[in-house]
Amino acid sequence: MSRPEPGPISSTPVLRTALLWGGIATAVVAVAGGAIGFAIAGTNGMLSAFAGAAIAAVFMLLTAVSILVANRWFADPLYVPIFFGVVLGGWLLKLVLFIVALVLLRGQPWIVPGVFFVALVVSVLASLAIDGIAMFRSRQPYVDVTLPGETGTDEGGSTPR
Template sequence: MSSTAPDARRPLSSTPVLRTALVWGGIVTVVLLVIGAVVGFLIGGAPGLGSALAGVAVSAIFLAVTATSILVANRWYGDALYVPIFFGIVLGGWLLKLVLFIVAIAVLRGQDWVDLVVFYVALVVSVLASLAVDVVVLMKMRVPSASDVTLPTDPEVGDRRA
């Protein structure tokens, strides 16, 4: 094993952070779905209810795609083609999200049951809540500043100068 080859058996330090963000994001999404359903129904009746649920669901799905694509791409860690595979998967996920978001907005905008104001507010609140979850998770996780590296004089491996 060369001194620059990563240890493919050890998970990347970003994996627990992304998994925790997805779990807490899912919990927050469920809470927002319930709150959005109640508030949306009180404000706009059945169209408000459907619009709030659609806004929260669209936001949750699209925000989870990035973390999920990174987790999937990290499975190739240690492979010689890890970097192009990683960026291909993540960039492909972003492009897919962009196209699907435009299609979702175009389709939902023309529906009679959609209250655009309730949909927009639910979407924005869900995005802000997801960003808050990401910030809290990143601040609370204990990840070393220099992670996923193996030093050339690692005591477990021995001195590699020979």
């Protein structure tokens, strides 16, 4: 029995939705955090909030892009190792970029640590919430099966009528 060709990967629309809404949420956090940061610590507070939101946005973008890039090999027999290699590489890149960002930003006179931290954490939490909501609303199947009456064969191996 030959295996049917796989259809298009179903996580792509979910990731695109998460990227769109994540970008909107990051912009809202940057504007609101910038206003609150400006009220607390002036221009330095505003810039700190922008930096925190920007770092969260870059990491959100890297995760989704790495999965979208890995999904290009969906029909390939080596899809699973390629997928995990690309995604793991993206995570390692994020780790290195995070350390580099912290080293570069540490001790900068314009960084207000509390404002930066709160903007970063709020942006990350908003991104996680959006990812979860996008996934729950996506109606992703848990398994790939051919039900009786659909094209193919039923459980008994006979062709449906």
